[in-house]
Amino acid sequence: MGYVTTKDGVEIFYKDWGPRDAPVIHFHHGWPLSSDDWDAQMLFFLAHGFRVVAHDRRGHGRSSQVWDGHDMDHYADDVAAVVNHLGVQGAIHAGHSTGGGEVVHYIARHPEDPVPKAVIISAVPPLMVKTANNPGGLPKDVFDGLQAQLAANRAQFYHDIPAGPFYGYNRPGATPSEGIIRNWWRQGMMGSAKAHYDGIVAFSQTDFTKDLERITIPVLVMHGDDDQIVPYENSGVLSAQLLKNSTLKIYPGFSHGMPTVNADTINADLLAFVRS
Secondary structure, eight states: OEEEEOTTSOEEEEEEESOTTSOEEEEEOOTTOOGGGGHHHHHHHHHTTOEEEEEOOTTSTTSOOOSSOOSHHHHHHHHHHHHHHHTOTTOEEEEETHHHHHHHHHHHHOTTSOOOOEEEESOOOSOOBOBTTBTTSBOHHHHHHHHHHHHHHHHHHHHHHHHTTTTTTTSTTOOOOHHHHHHHHHHHHHSOHHHHHHHHHHHHHOOOHHHHHHOOSOEEEEEETTOSSSOGGGTHHHHHHHSSSEEEEEETTOOTTHHHHTHHHHHHHHHHHHHO
């Protein structure tokens, strides 16, 4: 574990586990979390002989709480700083939620890195907000409301999300895990309110359509059909259509947080894709 300093002076925290000569998977976390959200995947792939890398996005987790640069261009360039520092060009990149947007923008923005495959899970592309060209998106006032709740009482907001829709714990018959809820809250509260406030704009208003259209490598698109955070019809399904070489897997009943609460299924499918 360590830090790399970006061109604009931001310290990005990263984890780098496993043999130096092993194949590498680089994980990208969702909003407003940290690389800790990939524990189930990093331990799994480490045990299967991989080298695993994950970083905390700027303003998130243990990275610098800078006030600016909370947009996809900076996010992608921060990834490049980690990749270049560790010398892990050619890694497979996997992103969850906002991290899925970061993955596709990184691949499109940094073609000098010969990424062979990618995975986007419950991811925000192509565009979350409703526009004239994206009639299936969510109204902007939904995201304005998220910012208002964050500004009013971030601690309560960061409890209500995992205790409710993120993991589907608001569904009849669900059995909430207090540990998972508290871990989500812990990760969120480690980060910067400013970064998270701006990040809502970044994940909801960035249009990834051109990024997706540029990507020619194999991409696995994974989404649950009970995702209450990023509805799958306007995200996973459309992303798979825009990509030139995609495999779409829709998981019946799975929530937005399926890499954590359905780790056995997700990990097995990830491993099969990585090895294919």
